[in-house]
Amino acid sequence: MARHRSHSVAFKRQVAQEYLSGETLHGLAKRHDLSRNLVRVWVQKYEAGALDDDAAAADTIQAYEARIAALERLVGRQALELDFLKGALRSGPLPRSGPTSVIVGPAVSPSPRGAG
Template identity: 60%
Template sequence: MAKHRTHSIEFKRQVVQEFLGGESLHALARRHGIGRNLIKIWVAKFEAGGLDSDTAAADVLAEYEARIAALERLVGKLALENEFLKGVSRHVRQPKSASTSIVAGPLVSQSQKDAD
């Protein structure tokens, strides 16, 4: 089964401009190693403004990829910080009278006044 190649928007525009400049489909197809039908498709897309929407989609994709990379870096940083804090907590000794619950906080003694 043949593997599909992908071409950049700039390359597609270049081929379309060469075609619109007067070069034949056969010569373009042979020089670039692509099918004449593919060039016809690109020309039709270009004339319909489709290659511009591809550019917009490529820009959105690049933004998403940049955001994903930033989030992956943040996750890595937080994972390292978490591992560090786990290691530190293993080596720190808590006084036996201290509460180990984060929610409860320190133990509070009730006074007789509070009991009434």
């Protein structure tokens, strides 16, 4: 199965410029081991200005902002859990394993052996 590759914005810009300078679509695709359709997409993006340095920086910033938002949600969730646990510690002692006290019931005299 083919592995998904990612290419830098500079490489995409270079391929698009080579195409626009007269290189054939087939020749570019074969030389760089790309599909012709992918080269077409990159040329369209290049012509639309989507492969500029500013566009690449904006994409990077958007990815960072999404990651920051995810981390902020995680920190908020952990802060709530810590507050909950601190409140539980203040409200009383932690349960211990095993019985904490002996319950004394009514005194029952053992029946004599052999009776019954």
